[in-house]
Amino acid sequence: PFQAQPEEPFPRCPQARRAMSAAFPEMGDRSGVCDFRQEQSLLRKAADAEAQFRNIIEGKRASTAEKHLELQEKLSAAEEVLRREKDAVLEFQSEVSLERWEGHQE
Template identity: 65%
Template sequence: MEARQEQALLRRAADSEARFQRIIEAKHRSLGEKQTQLQTQVAAAEEALRREKETALELQTEVSLERWELQQNAKSLSNLWPDIEDNSAAVQSAHTKVLELRHEAQEHLQDEKQRLEIASSLYEFYAVVSGIRWDMESEQMEGYIAIGEKARAFKVEKPGSKESADALWAEIEACCGFEPGQS
């Protein structure tokens, strides 16, 4: 009878592990979607920069034409120079903004990826060290503790309470072969 219970617990453990893997894969997909969104934003910013450059080039062409006309009329180019400088500054400003957006998007993507990796590693470390496996399908906080060849089911009655934490540690100690109060 205990072998069946252990098999059931091990099946539930495998199911919980599979659910956790699906959760991690969903997080990876979400990260990929965020990356795609950020790339779309960068592409839109680059397109805006391209349009601004075209506008600046058109303005520069107009300025050049006006300059030629002014030269033809013996007028000075010095009247047009501030416009050229303004247009050049606008193009440079737009280019700087696109570079900043690209950098921010890359940093955000890297931060998200690092947070996901850390969370995944912490969960794996926690599960290995404590032997705790949570039942992800249960509406309650429950699961089992498997250390060595022992497995014990548990259910957290009052999540967040000291009594519940003590009871959970007692289950872990029991799986390790400690008598209550021995540790």
């Protein structure tokens, strides 16, 4: 199953943090140090939710593939039965045609 890997979405170096702070002032600047803990928490929750959805989708995909295989097997079996019935009908038709032909010859 898919698992989200926790990762730090924002750079650790002070220069990069200042750049991020300048680019995203609404994220909260505390004396030149950004506090992204809430955003990191939200990102982790989103990643966890995505992982759950991926697992659900993968489960449904596997279930669908299994059902498809079962239906293919049933179809193959039904086609084989139909082929045998067709062969039997053709054999019977040949016998009837031969009997009619022999009946006209007498």
